[in-house]
Amino acid sequence: MKPLIGGFLSLSLISIFPSGTFAETPYAAFEGGKLVAISDGDMLASAYVNGQLGPEEAGDALIVATVSPDLSTLETATVTVSNSVAGAPTAVAVTPDGRFAVVSESFGPRGPDGQTFADLPVGSLLTLVDISNEDAPEVVQEVSIGTRPEGLTLSPAGDMVAIAMHPADGRGIAFVPLEDGQFGEPSFAAVPGTAPEDRLSHVEWHPSGEFIAITDVNRAIVRFARVVRDASGVSLEAWGNPVLVSKYPFMGRFSPDGRFFLTGNLYWGGDVVGIWTEAPAGDVTSIRFAAAAGDNGPRHFLVGRAATGISPEGIAISPDGEWAVTTNLEVSYAPADDPRHTPYASLTLIDIDRATGRLDPVGTFAFDGILPEAAVWDASSRFVAVVNYDQLDPSRPGGSIDFWRLVDGTNPALVKLRPSIETPHGPHSIVLSN
Numbered sequence: 001m002k003p004l005i006g007g008f009l010s011l012s013l014i015s016i017f018p019s020g021t022f023a024e025t026p027y028a029a030f031e032g033g034k035l036v037a038i039s040d041g042d043m044l045a046s047a048y049v050n051g052q053l054g055p056e057e058a059g060d061a062l063i064v065a066t067v068s069p070d071l072s073t074l075e076t077a078t079v080t081v082s083n084s085v086a087g088a089p090t091a092v093a094v095t096p097d098g099r100f101a102v103v104s105e106s107f108g109p110r111g112p113d114g115q116t117f118a119d120l121p122v123g124s125l126l127t128l129v130d131i132s133n134e135d136a137p138e139v140v141q142e143v144s145i146g147t148r149p150e151g152l153t154l155s156p157a158g159d160m161v162a163i164a165m166h167p168a169d170g171r172g173i174a175f176v177p178l179e180d181g182q183f184g185e186p187s188f189a190a191v192p193g194t195a196p197e198d199r200l201s202h203v204e205w206h207p208s209g210e211f212i213a214i215t216d217v218n219r220a221i222v223r224f225a226r227v228v229r230d231a232s233g234v235s236l237e238a239w240g241n242p243v244l245v246s247k248y249p250f251m252g253r254f255s256p257d258g259r260f261f262l263t264g265n266l267y268w269g270g271d272v273v274g275i276w277t278e279a280p281a282g283d284v285t286s287i288r289f290a291a292a293a294g295d296n297g298p299r300h301f302l303v304g305r306a307a308t309g310i311s312p313e314g315i316a317i318s319p320d321g322e323w324a325v326t327t328n329l330e331v332s333y334a335p336a337d338d339p340r341h342t343p344y345a346s347l348t349l350i351d352i353d354r355a356t357g358r359l360d361p362v363g364t365f366a367f368d369g370i371l372p373e374a375a376v377w378d379a380s381s382r383f384v385a386v387v388n389y390d391q392l393d394p395s396r397p398g399g400s401i402d403f404w405r406l407v408d409g410t411n412p413a414l415v416k417l418r419p420s421i422e423t424p425h426g427p428h429s430i431v432l433s434n
Contacts, residue, residue, distance in 0.1 A: 075135075076422075084107035096158045141183055149165060187234055191216075204252055249285070260352070266313065286352070327387075344392075368391075376432045382405065382406050396422075401430065
C-alpha cells in the first residue's frame with residue numbers, strides 16, 4: 001500500500017499568463033472556491049486496450065486547485081490518496097461546508113512488480129481528506145468497506161456517504177455515516193430488484209435527501225429507492241418503477257431542482273466488439289422523477305434523449321439546470337498506432353428544457369485530449385472544468401484540468417480557453433467546492 005500521508009505533499013503555483021491578462025475580458029468570471037480532483041498514477045490510458053500499465057508515475061493523488069475568477073492564477077496542492085480510474089468517474093465528493101473530501105478506491109495501487117492491468121489489486125478503501133486548508137490537504141481517516149467500491153455520493157446534509165458496490169452481490173449500496181470529521185461504521189443495504197451479479201456503477205442522492213438513484217449497467221436500468229434510517233441502520237425501499245434507458249448507463253445526475261435524472265449511456269458490453277473500443281456513439285436520457293406518490297404510487301417517465309460523442313463517461317448539469325455537458329472518450333485512449341485511435345476527445349453540449357426535461361443536443365466539440373472522464377460546471381453556469389487524463393502532445397507530461405466557456409445565444413457553443421492546470425498523470429473525477 002502506498003503511504004497515505006508519508007510527508008508527500010506538494011504545493012505549486014502555476015501562472016499560465018501574467019496576472020490580469022484575463023481580467024479585462026468581459027467573460028472571465030469563473031465562480032467557485034476550489035476544484036477538487038483525484039488522479040490515478042498506476043496506469044496509462046492505453047492499458048484499457050493492451051493491458052500494459054506502462055511506466056509507474058508519481059502515484060495516486062487528491063488535487064486541490066484554487067482558481068481566481070479571471071483564471072490568471074491557478075494554485076494547486078496535492079496529497080497521496082489511493083484511487084483508480086477503473087470505475088465510474090464519481091469517486092470523489094466534497095462535504096457541503098467544503099471541509100472534507102471523500103474518495104473511493106475501486107482498485108488499489110500497483111505493486112513493485114505490477115506490469116499489467118490484471119496485476120492491480122481490487123480496492124476496498126474509503127478515504128477522508130481534510131481540505132479546509134487548501135494549501136495543505138491532509139488524510140485524516142480511511143476505512144475498508146469491502147471489495148470494489150465504485151461511484152459515491154454525499155447526502156445533501158453531508159452526514160452520510162453512499163457508495164455503489166461492484167458487483168451488487170447482496171451488498172448493494174454501502175452507507176457510511178460522517179459526523180464531526182469522522183467516518184462511522186459502514187452498513188449495507190440491498191437494492192430491491194437487483195441480482196447478485198449486477199453491476200451497480202453509481203448511486204446519486206436526490207436533493208431532498210430522501211431518495212437515491214442507482215445505475216444498473218447490466219440491465220440498462222435506473223432504479224430509485226427511498227432511504228430509510230432507523231436505530232438498526234439504513235435500508236432501501238423501492239420507490240416507483242425502474243426505468244429502462246439506453247445501453248450501459250454508467251452514471252447520472254439529478255437536476256438541481258430534483259425533477260429530472262439524466263444518465264450518460266456508453267453502449268458498452270460483451271456484445272460490442274472490443275467491449276468498449278468499438279462502441280457506437282452514446283446518448284443521454286432524461287427521466288422525470290416522481291417525488292410524490294399518486295393513486296398508483298410514484299411513477300417515473302422517460303422524457304428525453306440526446307445523442308453524444310462516443311463513450312460519454314461523464315455528465316455534468318449546470319447549477320441553473322439549463323445545460324448538460326458530457327465528456328466523450330471517443331477512442332483517444334487507444335495506442336497511437338492502433339487503427340481505432342482517435343487523435344481527439346470531445347464534449348457534447350445539451351440544452352435541457354427545465355419544464356419538461358426534454359433534451360436538445362447543441363453540438364459536439366472536439367479537442368486534443370485523452371480519456372476526459374469528468375467535468376464540472378462553475379457556480380455561474382458559464383464555465384466548465386474538464387479533467388484530461390493525459391496529453392496527446394508528448395512535450396506536455398502529466399494530465400490537466402482544462403477550462404471551457406459557454407457561449408449562449410442564438411448559436412450556443414463551448415469554447416476551450418487557454419488557461420490550464422497542470423496535474424499529475426491521470427485525473428479522472430472532479431467536483432467544485434464552495
